[in-house]
Amino acid sequence: MYETINSSVNYGGLELKNRIIFAPTTFGLSDEEYFEKIRRIAAGGCAMVIIGDVPVGKSMIEKSLFDKKGFAYYQKLTEIVHSYDCRICAQLHQSDSNMLAMLKYVPGVLTKKISMQELRPLLNAEVAPYISKLSVKKIKKITDGFGKAAELAVKAGFDMVQVHGDRMCGSFSSTVFNKRTDEYGGSAENRARFAVEAVKAIRSRLPELPIDYKLAVRQEEPHYGNAGVLESELGVFVPMLVDAGVTSFHVALANHSSLEDTIPPANHPYFKGQGCFLKYCDEVRQFTDKPITGVGGLNDPAFVDDQLASGRITCAAMSRQLLADPEWPNKVAAGQLKEIHRCVRCNRKCLGGLQQHQGTHCIYEKG
Numbered sequence: 001m002y003e004t005i006n007s008s009v010n011y012g013g014l015e016l017k018n019r020i021i022f023a024p025t026t027f028g029l030s031d032e033e034y035f036e037k038i039r040r041i042a043a044g045g046c047a048m049v050i051i052g053d054v055p056v057g058k059s060m061i062e063k064s065l066f067d068k069k070g071f072a073y074y075q076k077l078t079e080i081v082h083s084y085d086c087r088i089c090a091q092l093h094q095s096d097s098n099m100l101a102m103l104k105y106v107p108g109v110l111t112k113k114i115s116m117q118e119l120r121p122l123l124n125a126e127v128a129p130y131i132s133k134l135s136v137k138k139i140k141k142i143t144d145g146f147g148k149a150a151e152l153a154v155k156a157g158f159d160m161v162q163v164h165g166d167r168m169c170g171s172f173s174s175t176v177f178n179k180r181t182d183e184y185g186g187s188a189e190n191r192a193r194f195a196v197e198a199v200k201a202i203r204s205r206l207p208e209l210p211i212d213y214k215l216a217v218r219q220e221e222p223h224y225g226n227a228g229v230l231e232s233e234l235g236v237f238v239p240m241l242v243d244a245g246v247t248s249f250h251v252a253l254a255n256h257s258s259l260e261d262t263i264p265p266a267n268h269p270y271f272k273g274q275g276c277f278l279k280y281c282d283e284v285r286q287f288t289d290k291p292i293t294g295v296g297g298l299n300d301p302a303f304v305d306d307q308l309a310s311g312r313i314t315c316a317a318m319s320r321q322l323l324a325d326p327e328w329p330n331k332v333a334a335g336q337l338k339e340i341h342r343c344v345r346c347n348r349k350c351l352g353g354l355q356q357h358q359g360t361h362c363i364y365e366k367g
Contacts, residue, residue, distance in 0.1 A: 002302075002333075003309075005018060005301065005304060005305045006018050007019065010291075011048075011248055011315060012210045012211070012247030012290060013208070014048075014087060014159055014160050014210040017086075018045070018329060019308050019316055020329045021049075022046050022048070022050060022322050023295055023317040024052030024091045024162070024214075024319075025052055025360060026052060028358075029360070035077070040326040042086040043084045044322065044325075044330055045327065047315070047329075048160070049087070053093050054092050055094070055149070056146045056198075057094070057149070065153060065156060066148075071156055074090070074153070074157075075157055078157030079157065082157065088157070088159055089161065090149075090150075090161050091161075091214065092146055092198075093168070094142050095167055096131060096170075097127070127171050127177045127256065131177050131180070132185070140197075144201050145201075147202050147205045148201075148205075150202040151205055160210040160212055162214055163195065163211065163214065164214050165213055166227050166254060167255075169194060169195040170256070172191055172193070172194035172195065173194075173227065173228055173229050174226060174228055174254070177226070188236040189240070192236060192241070195213075196244045197244075199244040202245065203245030212246070212248045212249070213250065215228075215229065215237075215249045215280075216254035217231060217234070217252070217253060217280040217283070222270060224253060226254065227255055227256040229254070231280070247290060250292075250293040251277065251294060252277050252296065253280070260351070263350070264297065265345050271296065273297065274297055274299070276296040278307065278313065281294045292314050293314060293316070294307065294312070295316070295318070298321060299321045304316045320343045320350050321342070323350055323362045324362045325342070325364065341364045349361040350362060
């Protein structure tokens with residue numbers, strides 16, 4: 001039963017024991033709570049865990065590979081995950097938030113006059129001027145940082161890196177935010193340049209390392225997503241990224257809009273169905289034969305196995321479902337389908353918990 005889910009696969013040069021991947025997720029938890037979450041997910045049988053938002057430089061607000069304490073933190077994560085015969089991937093990213101501009105909102109956030117929901121559009125409004133005015137010298141330093149971060153990630157024990165195609169990569173890709181008139185703006189080829197240089201910086205240092213790319217896709221009619229790559233421009237971006245060294249793609253909806261769109265609840269007006277973002281995988285497939293991971297409301301083993309068996313996707317990524325039941329892969333492999341806690345996409349304790357500064361949890365959790 002569900003032979004494809006349970007089958008091994010070569011994912012862009014990395015051997016995976018099955019086809020289930022834990023998608024990059026923001027938790028907002030203490031280190032020990034986070035380590036335990038990741039431990040349970042790895043123990044539950046998935047083939048790979050992607051650690052989200054690993055910065056490509058030194059950071060005052062995020063754990064960084066570039067300092068001793070941060071490196072040790074990531075090293076511990078790789079040890080935890082590897083102890084369960086599970087692979088681990090570092091999602092490398094550069095924030096597109098203007099930190100100086102953010103400071104003016106800090107008092108309002110601390111006094112709770114500005115909610116997290118209200119803060120998001122305020123920060124998004126700062127992205128376009130920040131991206132458009134960034135100096136070429138600074139751009140080169142950031143893209144080079146992807147290569148340096150990848151080297152450190154490998155030293156810390158990561159098996160693969162993923163370039164985060166949202167955040168700064170996504171903002172450079174999008175005409176919504178990128179108003180530049182130099183070689184990094186204007187045409188789709190120019191807007192792809194930042195992401196391409198980030199990938200090349202990794203490939204030049206690590207010729208054999210598998211490089212996944214989180215391809216953030218935005219659409220019109222109806223409009224969803226603001227950063228990332230427009231559907232009609234995938235034919236430009238995908239081949240350029242492959243030529244730069246990308247070995248696989250993780251495809252999802254672009255961000256910088258409502259979080260309820262990129263993490264859609266079951267009653268979402270457009271993305272309420274099972275596999276709600278898989279249509280973007282179909283579009284990417286037209287331009288590459290590289291492995292593709294799909295994501296979006298996946299929780300039903302039969303549906304997931306069908307998508308994998310048909311070749312529509314190579315792997316299935318889950319976040320909320322593996323929060324609801326980390327043992328989903330093991331239970332599917334053992335045929336214990338009735339024992340699975342299926343994510344109902346209520347967003348109450350996962351997205352809701354994060355927005356309320358309580359951390360990312362699930363309604364199924366005890367206590």
